[in-house]
Every structure is written in C-alpha cells, then in structure tokens.
Amino acid sequence: MEPTEHQVDSAAADRRTLLIALAANVAMFAVGVVGWRIAQSTALLADAFDMLADATGYAVAYWAVGRSRRVQVMAARWNGSLLIALGLGVLGEVLHRWFVPGEPIGGLIVAFAVLSLAVNGSVLRLQRRTAAVSLKQPLNASSRIPSPAGSAHP
Numbered sequence: 001m002e003p004t005e006h007q008v009d010s011a012a013a014d015r016r017t018l019l020i021a022l023a024a025n026v027a028m029f030a031v032g033v034v035g036w037r038i039a040q041s042t043a044l045l046a047d048a049f050d051m052l053a054d055a056t057g058y059a060v061a062y063w064a065v066g067r068s069r070r071v072q073v074m075a076a077r078w079n080g081s082l083l084i085a086l087g088l089g090v091l092g093e094v095l096h097r098w099f100v101p102g103e104p105i106g107g108l109i110v111a112f113a114v115l116s117l118a119v120n121g122s123v124l125r126l127q128r129r130t131a132a133v134s135l136k137q138p139l140n141a142s143s144r145i146p147s148p149a150g151s152a153h154p
Helices: 004-038 043-064 069-099 106-135
Strands: none
Touching: 004 043, 004 106, 043 069, 043 106
8 A cells, every 4th residue: 555645745754854853862962971971960871871872763754754663663673772781871870870879060060951841842842743744644444543643554
C-alpha cells in the first residue's frame, strides 16, 4: 500500500521536528559538558548525558520514521540500552566524587539548569505541535487505528 499524500507530509513534518530536536539536544549536550567542568557538578553531567540520550533517540527516530514497526522497536531498544550505559557513566562520576570531592558552584548550576529547562520546554512544545497535526491523519484501513506518524504500514 502506497502512503497517502497526508502521510508523506506528516513524515516530512516529523523529520523536521526530529532534526530540530536533535540539533537542540546536541548543542545542549556540549553546553552541559562545559557546565559540568566549570561548575564541578555531577548533576550537570547527568543532564548533559540525558541530552545526549535524547539526541541519540531523535537521531534513531529520524532514521525509523516511516519504517516497519520492527525497526521502530529496535530503535527504542537501542535508546533504552544507551540510557542504561549513560546512567552507569553518571554513577562512575558519583563514585569519583566520593573519593575526590569538589565544591560545586551553585549559581552556575542554576544558570545551566534554567537554560536546559528552556531548551527542553521548546522541544516539547514543538513535538506537541507536530503530534497534534499527525493525529489528524486518517485511520489506517488495515488496522482501523491511527497509523504512527509517517508510517505507511502498521
């Protein structure tokens, strides 16, 4: 079954949204790593790793848009595995801080956290706007449920 014009438009909108979210999260990962080093804050490292995980998730989702459900499930599993690995990295930093303590700089932590919140909020608004458009697509005839945005097949 060929995708409808609406599904093609929806996939293009999804891809645009994912690219914007990817760019924002990659940038915030870099900013977060700098913040971690300057402010000496494990919390900022954890936030930077979260941004990296999100960026990777957006990259994998970009690749998976319009592909089979099996590919989408594999993409989700990859993202979950990455989150576990990054969580272990943060635990390693926590152990390091236990033995080599440092004095975090509170004002910088707050500044980086506010910037991170602003970026996450902007990405969330963008995703909600795109999702609202995607949910208006017609039902998939074979499943009688809405197709995933951009997916030609269930």
